[in-house]
Amino acid sequence: MTALQTRMAPEDISEIITRSAGAIAQVQPDLGRGVTEAAGPAVWVEPQDEAQLAEVMRLCDEHGWRVLPVGAGTQLDAGYPVPRPEVWLSLARLNRIVDYAPGDLVVTVQPGLPLAALQAHLAEQRQMLPIDPPVADEATVGGVTATAASGPRRALYGTLRDMTIALRTVYPGGRVVRTGAKVVKNVAGYDMTKLFVGSFGTLAVLTEVTFKLRPVPLHRETVFLFGDVAQVQELRRRVVGSHLIPSRLEVIGGAFDPPLVSGSRTWTLAVDCDENPSASAAQTRQLLAWANEIGMEAEVVQGDAADQAWEAYRRQLLAGEVCVRFQAKPSALAGIAERLQQYAEARGWTSRVTAGAVGGAGRWSFAGGDVSAYAEAVRFCRGQAAEEGGGCVIERAPLAVRSMVDPFGTVPATQTLMEQVKRTIDPNRVMSPGRFVGGI
Structure with missing residues (x-):
């Protein structure tokens, strides 16, 4: 059977999936409002494990049913509007920590686990996944991985793509494919893991993600420096050209209300430090000296107060x-x-x-x-x-x-290559068709 032979009623799709895959499959009368090109009846599927998910993917590819993977749904208002999928594939039940080796600073989790829950679990061992993207509290590991979400901490630690070292994915057709390895050091060659991070669910479905971790800083200290844009630019230039090691370095402006700290002005340069107390104090002294030379005001916050300021920043974005x-x-x-x-x-x-x-x-x-x-x-x-x-x-x-307006803007020079990758992995175009750059 080909994709061109397959237009079925949602009730029939649900029955086939339930009978063949054993997954929970229910017809929802109005799925997709505000997300897809047109809302309407579709099948909401909740696999309980990778085996069920693989069978669902095999059926979708065989029948040509379009699939939209969903975690908490917080990242669905990004990318192109997609044609209404026949199958909404919920990963909510794949929400476990599969393996955690604190001594190796490596964790493997399923995609339906909320990012906040993962961070809370890691914090018990004084460890963290060093990303702080402006996403909703319920955002899942799968969602932030699929959209490659990052935040201010990328200044020191890099992006989510840098921290993802292995994946388990299910391709259209149901084949389970592993990429990378559950160790920080890996063999040389093309890193297939990076291919799926930020792919917006247009290639395959993630079932496990392995991250390298970092210790939670023993001391947190942020200096907020206030002035006009010219002063902020000059201070930024000095910081970047210096020996200082900021964990976050953000220019901040606009209507943050309540303000991040009591002294907030229209423009702020926020310089965060994850070093030990003595190193943080040395960095703060240098920043305050430069601020005094340039004519900027400053406020220093530490510990929980620093964390609260950055949390207010994230939420207000x-x-x-x-x-x-x-x-x-x-x-x-x-x-x-x-x-x-x-x-x-x-x-x-x-x-x-x-x-x-x-x-x-x-x-x-x-x-x-x-x-x-x-x-x-x-x-x-x-x-x-x-x-x-x-x-x-x-x-x-x-x-x-x-x-x-085009969500992605100018088509990149790599568009042809990306289209070839899509054709190779998803020849029937069942995975979130049209959602990614250039309508892939």
């Missing part, structure tokens, strides 16, 4: 109706951030803008307009980033906005 991520050379990010903030203020919008002053990536979260205005704002951000050799993608936006 989630408050906007639209959030875009822009990339450019790090030295240009503060200027781009200022122009984005001015754009929002001219329209009376609520706006928050941040820029990672090391990695070359920033976020702009805003609310207060309508669909067409939001689409124009995305185009404006894209133009600003393009002038500095960068780009802009939509991380979160209503379906109508993503239907009006």
Whole structure:
């Protein structure tokens, strides 16, 4: 049977999956509202283990049923609107920690486990997965892996792609494929693991993810330095060119309310340190000396207060109706951030803008307009980033906005290669078809 021969009623699809795979499969009358091109009846499937999931994938590939993998659903407002899938594949029941070796700083987990639950478990051993993306509390490991979500800690620790060392995946057709190895040191060659991180569920379904971990810092200390954009840029230049080792280095502006700390002004450079108390104190002294030279104000927070400030930062970035991520050379990010903030203020919008002053990536979260205005704002951000050799993608936006303006922007030079990979792994195009860059 080919994909062209297969249009079945949801009730028939549900019966086939239940009978053949043994997985929970229920027809939902209105799945996809706000997520897919059109809402309507579809089958919600909850496999209890990898074997059931593999059989579901085999059936979907055989019959040509489109599949949309789902964790907590917090990342579904990114990417292109997709045609309504016949099967929504929930990974909620695959939510265990499979293997944890604290002595090796390695953990293997299933994709349905909430990221917050994983971090809480690791914290009992004074360890962490060093990512802090602005995602909802219920976001799952699978969701953040599929979208390659990262946050300010990338300045020191790198991105989620750097921390993912192995995967178990189920390909369309039901074949289980392992990539990488559950050790930090691995053999040379092409790293297939990186292929699936950030693929938006368009290639295969993750069933296990193995991460390398880091110890929880013994001391946390953040210096918030306040001034205008020119002062922030000058201080950023000094930090980057120095011997200092910031774990986070963020330019922050806009309507953070309540403010992250009591002294917040319009523009802030937040410099975090995960070193021991004496090293952190030395870094703070240098920052305060430079701030005094430049004419900036400063506030130092430590321990739980520092954690609370960064948590407020993360949560408030989630408050906007639209959030875009822009990339450019790090030295240009503060200027781009200022122009984005001015754009929002001219329209009376609520706006928050941040820029990672090391990695070359920033976020702009805003609310207060309508669909067409939001689409124009995305185009404006894209133009600003393009002038500095960068780009802009939509991380979160209503379906109508993503239907009006391309979520990813310019098609990359690697588009042909990505399409070939898609054809090789998913020749029948059943996995989240059309959701990724260039409509893959």
